[in-house]
Amino acid sequence: MTNDSQHVIPSGSTGLVDVHHHAVPPAYRAALGDRVAIPGVDYPGWSPDDSLEVMDRHGIDAAVLSITAPGVSFVPGDEAAKLARQVNEYFAALIAERPARFGAFAVLPLPDVTAARAELAYAVDELGLDGVGLLTGYGDRYLGDAEFEPLLAEISERGTAVHVHPMTPPARDLATFGLPPSLYEFTFETTRTAVSLLYNRVLDRLPDLKLILSHAGGTLPFLARRLTHGPTIGAHLAERAPADVIGSLARLHYDIAMSANEFALPALTRLAGTGHILFGSDFPFMPASHTTENTEGFRTFAGWTGHERAAVGRSNALRLLPTLAARLKSA
Structure with a gap:
């Protein structure tokens, strides 16, 4: 690959598409109240104008909004479905x-799969949202759990893209180091849910599932080859082993929120190729100063050609999100 560090994607019709950009709608903030959403994390204020200001400053044409952890699972039963509908x-x-500045990944009222399938249909068919946003797990169940496969199968059949965001790990002593789980545990949660999808063979059964994993896939680029050795470590895993671990991981998509740096990008590019990498900022849970850092890391990484950089910054996302692509085209 050539060194194309001078290539910069300007604002305008060739600007970036940010697939990891959070929103805090008023109804969601009110429902959250005084609850701790993510332990140890300063919960930011947010408005659409805040996003637009950061987007304009960094050459981001469109941001695909999503709700971060804990989704709507902090309210019980029917209340979760009502909150998801409001959001x-x-x-x-x-x-x-x-229409040309924002897209959205619909929040679903999981772990209630029946309610989630109903909201999926409403959000995509009636509201025209661009995809769905899922957490890596709900309670102590990760996305590879059999309970969630009917929902994932329907999403796959629809051809709908799914943005997967990590959650706070269940049943762990998060005070061990006195550090927030988003600092390091979030990357492991993404890895755990991917491993559950691999070794429960969900990715084999649903090869067309369009998953976008956050933060460069957590630790997956580093562990990809290690994950092929399940049956070597334990013969009992032979019948559970995926047909092709590396191939399955390479089919997934990965955003580069908090990851556009010289350590993460080479490994991610080797695993997924530039056709499966997408730009992300993690604003506002990471501040505007980090958007600057991440954008510069994206723009100056020497391992991509200009064409590859343009794909990561924009066209890969628009291929996955055709409704957003249509709005941008008609703007």
């Missing part, structure tokens, strides 16, 4: 106001 309708209204 998704807020997203739809915001997109109607700014």
